[in-house]
Amino acid sequence: MKEMKPRDRFIGALRHEKIDRVPRLFRFKREAKEKIARVFGITETATGLGHQPGLELRLGNDAIIYQIGINSEFSHHPIPIGETWVSEFDVTYGKSGLQGRTDEEHLDFMKTQEYWGPAKVVPENFPSAHPIQSMEDLKNYTWPDPADPRLLDPIKSLCEEYQDEYFIMVDLSSTLIEAAYAHIVGTQKFFLMMFDEPDLIKGVLDGLTEYYTELGRNVAKLGVDMIRVGDDVGAQQSMMLSPEMWRELAKPRLDYMFSEFRKINSELFIKLHSCGDYSPIIPDIVELGVDLCGLMQPTGGNKDQKGIKAKFGDDITFIGGLDVQNLLPRGSVEVVRAGVLDVMKNLGVGGGYIFSPAHYILADVSVQNVWALYEAVQDYGVYGKYPLD
Amino acid sequence: MATPELQIPEGWKDRAPDGWDWQPLWEAVERGHNEFTHDFVTNAIETDIGPKIILDDGLFPGFNLQGDRFSEQIILIPEMLITARAMKAGLALIRPLLAAMAEKPLGHFVIGTVLGDMHDIGQSIVTIMLENAGFVITNLGTDVHPDRFIEAAREQKADLIGFSALLSTTVYYQKVTIEELQKAGVRDKVKILIGGAPTTQEWADEIGADGWGKDAIEAVKLARTLVEEKREAWA
Numbered sequence: 101m102k103e104m105k106p107r108d109r110f111i112g113a114l115r116h117e118k119i120d121r122v123p124r125l126f127r128f129k130r131e132a133k134e135k136i137a138r139v140f141g142i143t144e145t146a147t148g149l150g151h152q153p154g155l156e157l158r159l160g161n162d163a164i165i166y167q168i169g170i171n172s173e174f175s176h177h178p179i180p181i182g183e184t185w186v187s188e189f190d191v192t193y194g195k196s197g198l199q200g201r202t203d204e205e206h207l208d209f210m211k212t213q214e215y216w217g218p219a220k221v222v223p224e225n226f227p228s229a230h231p232i233q234s235m236e237d238l239k240n241y242t243w244p245d246p247a248d249p250r251l252l253d254p255i256k257s258l259c260e261e262y263q264d265e266y267f268i269m270v271d272l273s274s275t276l277i278e279a280a281y282a283h284i285v286g287t288q289k290f291f292l293m294m295f296d297e298p299d300l301i302k303g304v305l306d307g308l309t310e311y312y313t314e315l316g317r318n319v320a321k322l323g324v325d326m327i328r329v330g331d332d333v334g335a336q337q338s339m340m341l342s343p344e345m346w347r348e349l350a351k352p353r354l355d356y357m358f359s360e361f362r363k364i365n366s367e368l369f370i371k372l373h374s375c376g377d378y379s380p381i382i383p384d385i386v387e388l389g390v391d392l393c394g395l396m397q398p399t400g401g402n403k404d405q406k407g408i409k410a411k412f413g414d415d416i417t418f419i420g421g422l423d424v425q426n427l428l429p430r431g432s433v434e435v436v437r438a439g440v441l442d443v444m445k446n447l448g449v450g451g452g453y454i455f456s457p458a459h460y461i462l463a464d465v466s467v468q469n470v471w472a473l474y475e476a477v478q479d480y481g482v483y484g485k486y487p488l489d
Numbered sequence: 490m491a492t493p494e495l496q497i498p499e500g501w502k503d504r505a506p507d508g509w510d511w512q513p514l515w516e517a518v519e520r521g522h523n524e525f526t527h528d529f530v531t532n533a534i535e536t537d538i539g540p541k542i543i544l545d546d547g548l549f550p551g552f553n554l555q556g557d558r559f560s561e562q563i564i565l566i567p568e569m570l571i572t573a574r575a576m577k578a579g580l581a582l583i584r585p586l587l588a589a590m591a592e593k594p595l596g597h598f599v600i601g602t603v604l605g606d607m608h609d610i611g612q613s614i615v616t617i618m619l620e621n622a623g624f625v626i627t628n629l630g631t632d633v634h635p636d637r638f639i640e641a642a643r644e645q646k647a648d649l650i651g652f653s654a655l656l657s658t659t660v661y662y663q664k665v666t667i668e669e670l671q672k673a674g675v676r677d678k679v680k681i682l683i684g685g686a687p688t689t690q691e692w693a694d695e696i697g698a699d700g701w702g703k704d705a706i707e708a709v710k711l712a713r714t715l716v717e718e719k720r721e722a723w724a
Contacts, residue, residue: 340567401562426692
């Protein structure tokens, strides 16, 4: 088959059409991106709001993914050791990995990071204080500006520069339940408040729905191809909250959000992401008219990729499925290749699949394994060739 | 798998005053009604029911039922959290009474999330479960430097140490923490349990932990077994 344009390939997979090879989407966290980019002599490696897609395109990504939600504000923001940073959402973030470690010790520690190999431990940004703890807080809370040009202008530029060739995806994560528990309220508090003060939880979710709906409308107006909503409701072995609760708290709000996006652009593709095992709500996700959803953490609850694909593969396109918890950071080159082969056999056969590791590639993955991953996808991701013949 | 059922303690009526009924407390703990639990246990104490009886006949049935359901994923984190909170409300009232009776704890357990990792919901559920099972817990919180595990283990003369890691980039610190415990001469005085989403039995074996808990229920079972096993004595 003639080689396709990346955006046509990506759209082809979403429409379950015949395409030349499995489209792919690699994403990196900052430290990993810097490490891998150096191998290719790529120096433009910004992540988050300054995202530069050079490395990802070099590795054959068919789409450009740009993140503007609450996660983009926090997870890519450089926070100096010992300091905190307050985001536009009024959430306070600090850096982990530093308790009991002085600046000097930290420098020493950084020297021990293996440049070519996996990093040993990467300090991460984490929320340390949450703005809404009571009805009073909710009343006084001001949501950020959903028309902020700081968020929207870079998307316009990306579309102008890349959309002829590549598929443009804008990521609004984290969007609803996750934004509420992880950022706005705090996890334990959120779960207890679901029972103690359901109106407070509903108020927070309504606020988020309003903010993200308006932000998404503004993004859709820019002519992007896909909006990605990321909302982690899966834990390793099961969902975090029951499917019934998700149906009550999340589903109608997502339904509203998606229909508002599609009022702006009826052709817009929608992706819904959750980490962990959320297999009980895949039928609901299909019902919401979602085009693409991830098959996350294959080491977790529902490992039956073939079964899920057989059951829902005609109704939705899947992305992901390669283990990033053990296989990618700790497997040998052979193990990585075998992992890619498995995923292609389970999910790639018959189309309607986009290859991706189950999540971001983190600094714990060696350069060698990223290369092995890249080569294996080249080898096993071509339609008409083993294993996709 | 059998659907978990309420295990009614055999002969509970013989241990309670005439006309006493634990049923409302079993249900309150099951449904996570912490205020009701607090009031009911207060009343039981005032009625002169022994603290051990309140614990075994009154509090545990509803709690164990939810624990079993949690283990089978019939209920999930939110429901388990409110039940644990109700259990805690009851326990807070009877713990001083149990201590006064010189009821010996099962063991001292130091718990925390390893350096670099801020996830705490899993380890806080494990903490409550262990407390309820009768362990004395020192919870060091999240992002815990190995030195703090060593200090706390020494101070508490700990029987067990448990550390959690939720990121593939921080599980390595479980290994480092064990190595540091070894260097400090503490390793063989304690039993070590690990847990967290990216961890496995193989990883536990590789880094020389004594046990791996797939979930909170498993962790408590393991702790009960391991605490009986032989260790070097604290000086």
